[in-house]
Amino acid sequence: MLSQQIQASKHPPELVVDVMMAVQEHYGYLSDEALEEAAAMVGMAPTKLDELATFYTFLYREPVGRYVIHLCDSVICWMDGYEPLRDHLCKKLGIQMGETTPDGLFTLLPVCCIGYCDRSPAMLINKKAYGPLTSEKIDEILETLRSEAAETTPS
Amino acid sequence: MAETTNTAYPQVLFANRKPDRIATIDDYRKNGGYEAIQKVVSTLSHKDVQKIILDSNLLGRGGAAFPAGLKLQTVADDAPFPRYIVCNADEMEPGTFKDRVLLHADPHLLIEGMLIEAYSAKAEKGIIFIRPEYENAARILEREVAIAEKAGFLGKNILGGDFSFTIDVHRSGGRYICGEVTAQLNALMGKRPNPKQPPPYPTEKGLWDLPTVLQNVETLCCMPPIIRNGAEWFRNLALTESGAGTKLYGISGRVNKPGCYELPMGVRLSEIIEKHAGGMPEGSEFKACLPGGASTRYLSRAHYDMPMDFETLKAAGHRLGTAAIMVFDQKTCMVAATLNLMAFFARESCGWCTPCREGTPYIRDLLWRIENGRGEPEFVDILKKQCKYLWNAYCAFAPGAVSPVEGLLADFEDEVWAHIHQKTCPFKASD
Numbered sequence: 187m188l189s190q191q192i193q194a195s196k197h198p199p200e201l202v203v204d205v206m207m208a209v210q211e212h213y214g215y216l217s218d219e220a221l222e223e224a225a226a227m228v229g230m231a232p233t234k235l236d237e238l239a240t241f242y243t244f245l246y247r248e249p250v251g252r253y254v255i256h257l258c259d260s261v262i263c264w265m266d267g268y269e270p271l272r273d274h275l276c277k278k279l280g281i282q283m284g285e286t287t288p289d290g291l292f293t294l295l296p297v298c299c300i301g302y303c304d305r306s307p308a309m310l311i312n313k314k315a316y317g318p319l320t321s322e323k324i325d326e327i328l329e330t331l332r333s334e335a336a337e338t339t340p341s
Numbered sequence: 342m343a344e345t346t347n348t349a350y351p352q353v354l355f356a357n358r359k360p361d362r363i364a365t366i367d368d369y370r371k372n373g374g375y376e377a378i379q380k381v382v383s384t385l386s387h388k389d390v391q392k393i394i395l396d397s398n399l400l401g402r403g404g405a406a407f408p409a410g411l412k413l414q415t416v417a418d419d420a421p422f423p424r425y426i427v428c429n430a431d432e433m434e435p436g437t438f439k440d441r442v443l444l445h446a447d448p449h450l451l452i453e454g455m456l457i458e459a460y461s462a463k464a465e466k467g468i469i470f471i472r473p474e475y476e477n478a479a480r481i482l483e484r485e486v487a488i489a490e491k492a493g494f495l496g497k498n499i500l501g502g503d504f505s506f507t508i509d510v511h512r513s514g515g516r517y518i519c520g521e522v523t524a525q526l527n528a529l530m531g532k533r534p535n536p537k538q539p540p541p542y543p544t545e546k547g548l549w550d551l552p553t554v555l556q557n558v559e560t561l562c563c564m565p566p567i568i569r570n571g572a573e574w575f576r577n578l579a580l581t582e583s584g585a586g587t588k589l590y591g592i593s594g595r596v597n598k599p600g601c602y603e604l605p606m607g608v609r610l611s612e613i614i615e616k617h618a619g620g621m622p623e624g625s626e627f628k629a630c631l632p633g634g635a636s637t638r639y640l641s642r643a644h645y646d647m648p649m650d651f652e653t654l655k656a657a658g659h660r661l662g663t664a665a666i667m668v669f670d671q672k673t674c675m676v677a678a679t680l681n682l683m684a685f686f687a688r689e690s691c692g693w694c695t696p697c698r699e700g701t702p703y704i705r706d707l708l709w710r711i712e713n714g715r716g717e718p719e720f721v722d723i724l725k726k727q728c729k730y731l732w733n734a735y736c737a738f739a740p741g742a743v744s745p746v747e748g749l750l751a752d753f754e755d756e757v758w759a760h761i762h763q764k765t766c767p768f769k770a771s772d
Contacts, residue, residue, distance in 0.1 A: 197549060199531030203514045230531065237533045241691075242514025244473045260435040261635065262593045262667055264681045298517060298685055299435035299635075300474040303593035303667070304442075304600050313476040 189227070198228040206235060206245055215246040243297065244313075251286045251293040253331050256310040260299035263307040266318070271307055272296075274321045278328065291335055292328075351578065353566045353587050354559065355603045358446040363481060366488050369449040375494055377568035378456045382502045385568075390461035394564065396572035398585035403429055403520070403557030404634060404662045405737075406651040409564075412554060415544040416462050420552040424464035426455055427529070427548070427555040430471040430478070431513060431520040434634035435685055436665035439589035440558040442601040444478040447562075448485040452508065454561030456494065457568055459506045462554045467508040470525055473515045482510050517689035521736060522555050524691065535693040536736035559589055581607030583652035590649065592618045594668035595625045607650040610640065614668060625670035629752070633662020635682045636741025638748035639675070660744070674768035675753040676760055679745050680708040686742035694735035700727055701742055708746070716761040725750060 188208055192198050202224070209224045210216050216224070216239050218232075225232040239245045246254075257275065259268050272283065275294055279287050286293040300315065302308035308317030316327060357364035357372055369375070381390055395410025416424065428451065432440045444451065455467045471479045486508045489495045497505045511529060518524045519534050526547050528534035547553025563586055567575045576585040584606035590613055593599040597619030604617065614620065614627065621627060629639040632649065637660045640647060647653065654661045669678060683705040692698040704727050707720050728747050731739040749757065759767045 197530065200511075200529060202531040203528075204512065206514070207512070228531070234531075238514065238531075241533055242516055244515045259681075260685055261631075261678060261681045262436060265594060265669070265673060265678070297474075298689060299433065299437075301432055301438040301441050301472070303436050303438055303591070303665070306593065306599075310474060313473060315474070315477075 192227060199230055202228050202230060202235065202238065203242070203245075206239060210245060215249045221247075249286065251291050252335060253291060253311050254293045254295065256295050256297035256300065257283075258298070258300045258302070258306070258308050258310075259296045262299070262303040266306040268307055271319055271321065271324065275324060278325065291332065350604055350608075351587065352603050353578065354443060354450065354562050354589060355446055356566075357450070363445055364447040364449065366449050366485070366492060369447060369453075373569060374449055374565070375453055375492075377565040378453055378460070378494065379500055381457055381460050381568060382500045382504055387461045387463055390457060390568070393567060393572050394461070397563075397567045397575040398572075399560065399563050399567065399575065400585070400651055401557055402559035402563070402588070402663070404434060404636070404660075406661065409556060409560050412544060412556070413458070413461050415542060416552050416554060417545070420545065422463070422551070423466055424462055424551060425548045425553040426459045426462060426464045426467040427525065427553055428455055428467065428469040428561055429520065429522075429525060429555055429557050430469050430475065431525065432475070432558070432663075433472055433517045433520050433689075434636065434663045434665060435682070436593060436631060436634050436667040437591055437663040438593075439591040439601050439663065439665070441475055441478060442591070443558055443562060443589060444475070444481065448481055449489060450562045450565060451482075451558055452486060452489050452494065454564040455508060456499070456506060457564040458554060458556060458561055460504055462552070464552075464554065465505050465507070467506060468529060468548075469508060469510045470513060470519070470529060471510060472513050472519075476512070479510050479512055486510070516691070517685075518691040518738060521738065524736075525555065526553060535691055536738070538735065579606035579650065581648050581650045581653060583607075584648075584650035588649070588664055590617075590664045590666060592666040592668065594630070594666075595621050595670040595673070596668050597622055607648045607653065610647050610649055610666070611645050613649065613666065618668075621668065621670060625672070627668065628671045628673060629669050629675065629748075631667040631745065632664070633660055634665045635685060636660075636738075636744050637662040638744045639669075639752055641752040672768065674712070674766055675749055675756050676708060676712045677766065677768070679749045680705065680712050682745045683708055683742070686738070690738065690742075696731055696734040697736075697739040697742070700731045700734070700739065703727060704731075704743070704746060711757060711760045712766055714760070714763075714765040716757075716764075718761055720761065721750070721754070721757060 205224045209220050213220045222232045225235045305317035307319045391413045399409040400406040519528045521536050523537040524534040543553045588606045591601045602617045629641050651661045687701040687705045690697045690701045728743040731743045
């Protein structure tokens with residue numbers, strides 16, 4: 187589908203973010219090799235892609251967990267309890283901001299205003315929005331995702 | 342989430358808004374949807390459309406308030422083809438969520454708005470640039486664009502005429518600077534989204550060096566009702582002489598009913614807070630608000646009754662921005678709030694020009710020290726100087742970034758001094 191779009195495009199670089207997202211989806215993150223593969227697809231130099239991969243919030247140059255949690259730390263969420271929620275998440279997952287749980291399930295990252303100020307405090311997990319959050323709600327969400335992962339992972 | 346409001350004010354952009362679902366193409370058409378583009382294609386020239394938009398006094402809703410009709414007119418008659426329309430659905434200004442609500446309410450309103458804009462610019466390709474946080478909205482748009490295509494409103498020879506137009510949805514990788522016009526065009530071309538100073542203006546040389554007209558979601562959504570009902574009708578929707586149309590006010594923070602409300606342009610701040618947003622919680626008193634996102638100055642208590650339109654705020658030295666009103670109460674430390682805002686700007690500075698890349702973290706660090714009891718008296722002057730320096734940055738990002746700091750120093754300097762003298766945050770101390 188994407189390769190057809192690239193073929194049909196007069197300017198393949200316009201698809202570079204889509205291609206990197208797809209390659210990232212496939213490998214889990216953008217390793218050097220993955221970046222080279224994506225670069226070849228759109229006919230750009232790998233360094234040009236690295237410029238973008240290190241720039242955009244939703245492209246990852248390091249391995250991330252199966253669920254990437256983006257906790258909003260902008261002003262409304264901050265006022266509505268970002269800090270205690272962050273501490274709660276860190277404690278619950280046993281990691282600091284920017285880290286991934288040892289079982290590879292969760293990565294915890296801060297993010298700028300996600301546009302859910304009417305439901306603050308809010309977060310995204312794999313780009314799905316949750317809010318308004320409380321520590322109890324966070325526990326429930328994590329529990330649901332853990333059992334979802336257990337069901338879909340071949341043992 | 343239900344965000345309906347019982348208001349006597351006309352609902353123009355939210356005419357088809359339902360509490361729990363997205364308006365379908367049938368909902369949209371039942372209420373006059375796609376009549377405007379029929380009228381345009383069958384009876385109006387592209388210049389007629391430009392004139393109507395110009396006469397309506399529709400100002401860009403993305404924050405810069407540039408007249409939408411004037412922007413259209415800057416596409417030269419002999420400008421090359423193909424021409425592009427870009428819909429800016431990047432909405433990354435902190436506090437702003439109106440476009441998200443609008444896209445989830447009535448996606449065909451945007452599609453028809455883009456059609457009208459495209460017709461008047463003689464463009465044949467439209468792109469919706471959307472932030473990755475709005476993946477849900479991106480999927481809705483892709484689905485509804487396909488439905489509009491099937492219904493004959495997009496594609497070749499629309500409504501039997503010689504006007505052809507298609508829409509693609511482009512997902513961003515996610516950075517604040519992508520909301521800036523020239524940065525967004527670079528992003529769309531697969532380049533690092535650095536801003537670029539005009540001239541040439543995008544309407545002359547935009548995407549792939551071809552004429553490109555970029556507008557915010559809400560701006561485009563105003564166009565179908567303007568065409569259907571006329572420029573004068575639109576101007577008269579506003580409560581103030583200087584304003585025009587309705588406005589989506591997104592309100593959050595210390596109010597009982599945060600949400601997005603469609604109200605006449607120029608409605609007073611006090612009315613928005615007390616009547617529409619359900620007032621402030623018990624024990625909270627209005628201290629200040631940011632009237633239109635993170636890159637505007639605080640409105641203090643003295644401005645509580647201010648009519649909220651672009652011109653009135655401008656005359657008072659303020660900006661309406663995106664009309665994302667963030668309300669702070671007397672228990673909120675303005676130094677801490679401003680520190681949070683500066684942390685945002687320092688993180689999101691694209692880093693391309695030195696004043697912004699170096700200046701925003703510097704200001705953030707000074708505020709951090711003040712907030713954490715390590716402020717020195719000379720910091721106040723340094724902050725003032727730094728704010729001035731940042732006006733020399735390459736694009737509008739840095740002047741926007743220092744707006745809350747300038748507001749802090751203008752209206753809450755005593756709070757800054759209290760931190761410095763007491764060597765702690767007075768708000769933490771009183772907890």
